[in-house]
Amino acid sequence: MKELRHLLIFAIALMFSLRLSGAVAYPSESILIHTDRKLYISGDALFFSLRLIENGEMTEGNFSQFVYVVLRNKSNQAVQKVCLKLSGSKAYGILHLPDTLSSGSYQLVAFTQWMRNFGEKNFAQVDLCIANLFDKELSGFEIPESMVSLNDSISGQQEISGPVSIEGVGNSEYKCGGTVQLKFMLSDTLAKWGDFSISVREAIPGEAFDRSNEKITNYQPFPEKLLFLPEKSNQILSGTVKRKKGSEEKQEIILLSANDSLVNLQYSTTGNPGQFQFELPAYYEGKDLYLYTPGKDSYTMPELELRDKFELMPGSFPNTEKPSEAIINLIRTHQDFARISRYYNLSQDYKFSVKEPEELHQPRMFMSAGSTIYTRDYLPLENFEEISREILPSVQVKKSGSSWSLQVEDEVHHGFLQGNAAVFLNGVLVQDNSEIKEWGSSRIEKIEVLKRLLIYGSLRFEGVVGIMGKEGETMVVPNNPGMIKTRQPLVLNFGRPVFKVNSEKSVKTTPDFRSLLYWDPDFRISGKESGTIEFAGSLHQGEYIVELKGMTSDGRLIHEWKTITITR
Amino acid sequence: MQRLLIILILFASCHIFGQTVNTDSLFEPKLRGTPYEFPLGYTGTPFYTDEWLKGDIMTPDGRQISNKLLRYDGYSDLLVWFREEDSLWVQLDPDFIQSFTLYRSNGSVARFKKSPVVLNTAGSFVEFLAGDEYQVFVRRKVAVRGSENRKIEGKVYAFGVWQPQYEYYLLLPDNSSLRFRKINKRSVLEPLPDQYYLVFDDIIRKGHLRLRNEIDLIRLITSINASVK
Known part of the structure; x- marks a missing residue:
């Protein structure tokens, strides 16, 4: 009996310690990323949505508020990079793919600075394929193996399907240029709501939804040292001080000023080992910043080095393969369509809702001068x-x-x-x-x-x-002396794109060959009600995939799809 | 022995895992002001408290600066910071303060904020005593009341005498306010408009409340707010 009592106390102590060890102190973050397509032509717009999942849930007051998104090529060069501020636990945006991109495999990587503490394997990654608009030969062009599967890796989470049903309203076959209506419903009672992004895009030949090879990464090693602080309300600029040989070891003061028409100054002192950090409010976004140490002697002046917040280690790119003839033909068709769209100036077939800009507090050193x-x-x-x-x-x-x-x-x-x-x-x-x-x-x-x-x-x-x-x-x-310059990245705040339903008149007068028919990064349905979307089918007949990704209120990751056919 | 083991496990787990990531203190804004100069030629104290109290400051952009040694000078309406590294007294720039909190050694807390415009106190700091729909504030003003002669090195000098001269402000639901210096039924109830007079009078009668000091005033306002909810 006495042993049992001790065992009970021991168990309570262990539970208490595990509670302390868990999410409260070091929340684990992962990102659910969804792109509108997997195959793009240079010059296209790439839409994406991000959902930050903290300890397995989408919560309003997230630990990190800033998400970094990098589109990199196989040589680990960042071809596009943006920083987004979460709204609740979501963010969505758009990358305009430059015409100069060469054909090949690319990867869209999304992460928070806090996630860096746990290693880059934890970052959300999506493998993409981009063909250059003018690359007719497509010789040596390879696509990621995952192109023909809808499976992405989602850090530490298991995707499941089933709770959401997708139904066509009216016909199951749709006519080119006609209106398509789809209804989404939560088909079980466990979830009070579902929060999703939806894309309707042209299917890639050979594309299959095979869950048997689903890659689940559950990589969450406990960091020995916290090198990256969470960006809770403002972005953090950090770097290190490198002392010159023979100079005295001491705590350094780092000064930071923005090039502006007001007297402003921030300062930080170095911690161990020579690191400094600044929390910079929205005022500093997009501004030229100057960092320096006080003093005039350039011989003893320490060197400052800033940390690149978008930096990624050489990527773990997926295996690539030669695309099938059908995929090559599809790419060539899309290249033709892109040229036609440009000729008719049809690339802007969506518009953004406008978000209110945040009120900026100016970091003045003094309010009123003498x-x-x-x-x-x-x-x-x-x-x-x-x-x-x-x-x-x-x-x-x-x-x-x-x-x-x-x-x-x-x-x-x-x-x-x-x-x-x-x-x-x-x-x-x-x-x-x-x-x-x-x-x-x-x-x-x-x-x-x-x-x-x-x-x-x-x-x-x-x-x-x-x-x-x-x-x-x-x-x-x-x-x-020793002053370095940097530009604080602009934090982008995209609105929700609104896709128009084409009117009969516009269908007749414009050659509409879109491969992306619909994209909504912020689609929410409640447990009892269904949600409906409506869009216009393009003039290009074929199979299209309705893909839905997101999370339910009970913490389940949802990845659902349905194929629809558009005929002449 | 087993109990000791359990305690050790608990402590170890707290030590290993119990770290929290508090970036607020790391990045808190810098206090700014000018060296404080003690007004000369007076007796008494211009300060609300006799000793330095630990306190927090909230800046107009909503950021907090915690755990600083502070004192409120009610004569000059200034918050003074004791910069420990060089024992410098710094009068803080009021433009960078939205509110501040002082923690007294007896555990009580004094919450000051820039006074609401309707109180017509020209933006001075007022201590929030209680309230919700009905609110009560006090301006911890120190005024010179009379003078006192003092002989220094054979010469007589007149010194002004600092004395607290607190002003109380009632903020009513329609955003009107009234000011009084003494706490008693007459000075609080008489200037009230009729509709509020009835509310106050009713609560005082039913609750058999006294109205003689700040504690009574806080109790009255708390009761009124509870009754209107």
Whole structure:
């Protein structure tokens, strides 16, 4: 009896420890990715949808909020890359495939930075095939083996079919150019809702839905060290500091400024081993950023190296095979169709719903400057020394040999602040103030002066002088030693594409040869109600595949399909 | 021995797996301001609390800065931060503060925020005492009330005397507000419009509530909010 009691306590302790060890501390993330097609012609639009699954569920407040999508070729070169912000646990987007893409196998990879901790095998991957529009020979062209199967690998999840039924409304055969209606229903009562993306595309000859070889990756090794932080609300920019030989080992301060018309500054201190990280709000998206360490001595200045957030290790590409004659013929037909569509300018057969832009908070160092002058309000002045003497008496230029410094008047105590003021040129801190010597009224739009000592975290500035350039000079930044430049990726926020149902008139007047008839990345059905989609069939007769991918409320991954035929 | 083993397993598991990923503190915004200068020529204290309290600050863009040593100066309406690395007192730029919370050593919490526009306090910080539909705030103002002569090195100097002069604000459901300095039935009930007077009077009578101090005021507002739900 006593042993049984101890066993019970032991079991409770073990359960408690497992609960602690599990999802709460280190949530596992995987991505369900769905593309509108598997075969594309260069110049096509590639639609995709992403669903982030956290600990086996789609939850509203995901751990990571940013998903990175890379389209890479067999040589592991990224040919397209985008960053998307999740809305709930979903994101969808579009990649425009450039005409310059060569024919061959490609892979669409989607991941979060948090997923990097668990290794790239955990990333969502879809094998695709792209044929160049002008590549008529298609010699040596190979396609991934998975092209003729609808199975993708889904990290750590088992796909099952059955709970969703797809039914045609009305006829089972559809006419070219006619309207197609399909009804989707959850056919069991376990799921309260289903959240899916749907594509209707032309079938690839020999395409089969064989689940027996389904590849399930359940790769979730526990990381020894967390090298990548989750991007919960903002993107994280990270990198390392490389000290020069013989230089002293110390904690470094890394400064970051955006090239802008406001004085802005972020700083980070290095942790072990020389890593630094910045959390950058939406304001920084698409902006040129400059990173540097304080100091003027380029001999001892450490080198900064940024981490490429889109970087992928050489890919584990699938086996490829020579396509059948039927597939080659299909590609050639699609190439012809693409040329016709271009001639008739039919490529834009969808439009996006518009999403509201987010409110941006500007990372100003100070809200209101002590004084602001616009040079246009005064007579032209040759250089900065003249400006300070004639129209900016609160700023004093001090020269010592070739070195320059500025002192700012103290608005509280009057007299000048003891130390040197921090000077910003177009938003970037100037390390060597003599760089602004030649800046006169012809180059300067305005000057902001903060006439007080500013405490900024652990930094201290004895007044601030912000110089903003005139048009044509706004991109000029100081030549700080060791400074590196990067551009923060734009976070794309695609709306939902809306496919029109062709009217009788447009069918008669335009040669509509689409291989993608319908794409909806955000299709939701509730347990009791059915959902219906409606689209126009193209003028190209053949077999089309209705493919549905997503998740039900009870955490089941769904991958369903149905073949429909369009005849003349 | 077995129990010890179980405890060890528990501790080990907590140690190995119990790490959480808290990026908020790593990336929290930097506090900014200017060195605080203690106003001279007064006696008493301009501060709401006698000692530095641990506190959190919320910035206007919704980001939190946690666990800083803070004090509220009710005379200048400033939040002062004690920068531990160099013991510098920094008066924080109010433009970068949306609200702040002070944690008293007795476990109670004081929540300050920029006062709602309707209170007409020119954006000063007010402490939120209670409320939902009906809300009550207090402005922890310190004012100079009278003067005191002091002899320093043989000379007599007049020093202003700092004294708390708290102002209470009731924010009513129709977004109107009223201000009072003393907490008693007369100063709270009399300025109320008729429809609210009846509500307050009814709750006070039925609940046999007193109205003499902040605790009574909080109890009254909490009861009113509970009754209107």
